[in-house]
Amino acid sequence: MAAISPIADSVAAQPRLTDSHGRVIHDLRVSITDRCNYKCVYCRTGEVGAQYPELGIDEYLRLIRLFVSLGVTKVRLTGGEPLLRRGLIDLVRELASLRTIHGEPLNLALTTNGHLLESLAVPLRDAGLHRVTVSMDAVDAPTFERITRIPGSFETVLRGVRAAREAGLTPVKINCVLLRGFNDDQVEGFAHFARREDVVVRFIEFMPLEEGRLWTPEIVVPLKEIVLRISRILPLIELAPNEPSETARRYGFSDGPGEIGIIAPVTQAFCGACSRVRLTSDGKVRTCLFSQVEHDLYGHMRAGESDEELSSYIHRIVQGKEARHHIGEPGFLKPSRSMVHIGG
Ligand code: SAM
Numbered sequence: 001m002a003a004i005s006p007i008a009d010s011v012a013a014q015p016r017l018t019d020s021h022g023r024v025i026h027d028l029r030v031s032i033t034d035r036c037n038y039k040c041v042y043c044r045t046g047e048v049g050a051q052y053p054e055l056g057i058d059e060y061l062r063l064i065r066l067f068v069s070l071g072v073t074k075v076r077l078t079g080g081e082p083l084l085r086r087g088l089i090d091l092v093r094e095l096a097s098l099r100t101i102h103g104e105p106l107n108l109a110l111t112t113n114g115h116l117l118e119s120l121a122v123p124l125r126d127a128g129l130h131r132v133t134v135s136m137d138a139v140d141a142p143t144f145e146r147i148t149r150i151p152g153s154f155e156t157v158l159r160g161v162r163a164a165r166e167a168g169l170t171p172v173k174i175n176c177v178l179l180r181g182f183n184d185d186q187v188e189g190f191a192h193f194a195r196r197e198d199v200v201v202r203f204i205e206f207m208p209l210e211e212g213r214l215w216t217p218e219i220v221v222p223l224k225e226i227v228l229r230i231s232r233i234l235p236l237i238e239l240a241p242n243e244p245s246e247t248a249r250r251y252g253f254s255d256g257p258g259e260i261g262i263i264a265p266v267t268q269a270f271c272g273a274c275s276r277v278r279l280t281s282d283g284k285v286r287t288c289l290f291s292q293v294e295h296d297l298y299g300h301m302r303a304g305e306s307d308e309e310l311s312s313y314i315h316r317i318v319q320g321k322e323a324r325h326h327i328g329e330p331g332f333l334k335p336s337r338s339m340v341h342i343g344g
Contacts, residue, residue, distance in 0.1 A: 033050065034281045042214055088124075110129055237252050
């Protein structure tokens, strides 16, 4: 396991990260591997293994710490599949000891396919993780396993979801990417699942970020259709966003527990309120999922730059954050990396 350099409980405050459109950046997504143990049909071509090198745990820590000193208050670990990464528990423990520029603990979350969650939920909670989001694209085993292409995965993930809830990694959020003709018959089943399991189910519109060439506008299941279909069977009520930069439109049920969220980057883009940047597993900064350029922060670090130099590089990168994405517009260009290699 990589040695971990000690980091301070709090970090010296620098000017906050703001882009040239006036948006304040306070949300960092960090991919800690682009390996994945699932081969979801809409994400992977089926090739396994890493395509990009991984940084050492201590190197992720140094870079995350810099972002925190610049005003990041929320860090989400992702991948690839983050639970595959050796040193994850140590990384979570170190991140949990960091303080934001406001002196508060970081808001620390993780996105996983849930396959290894049953045994890792308690160690992750004990290390200081607050919440998990688990990806599930169906609520019946045959559909689920047709998508993940891993036999037995449905029951394994369900046990992971329940273990996370019992460990208090709550609210447990379930991410479901809907694709017309693959799993769009799962909408109503997921609404019942949200209530039964007392979890937040979030439907995500499919974006052109797959390894293959599956995306068309017709395959996207739009927000409006999802809301309409659920409200035919259950009493949905719209809820206020938790924060202004929240990506999901939230709905509760007027007669019971559970919550539905809909993330609609395609039909109702939320770029104007975007507060995110991404760090890839090989240490590149991406200011948008659909960026055509990446910024080699790790390369600057390896060249021996000081924290001050790296901080001003991050400021310059963030200044150039794209105003918005251009999905579905003429001339739209898919980014060179797919979702699994960027970090979802
Ligand atoms: N392995 C982890 C997991 O399964 O959650 C983290 C990485 S995965 C790439 C993160 C999320 O991105 C998953 O919820 C996945 O369904 C979603 N995703 C992958 N490709 C997508 C696409 N083209 N459009 C929208 N969401 C996508």
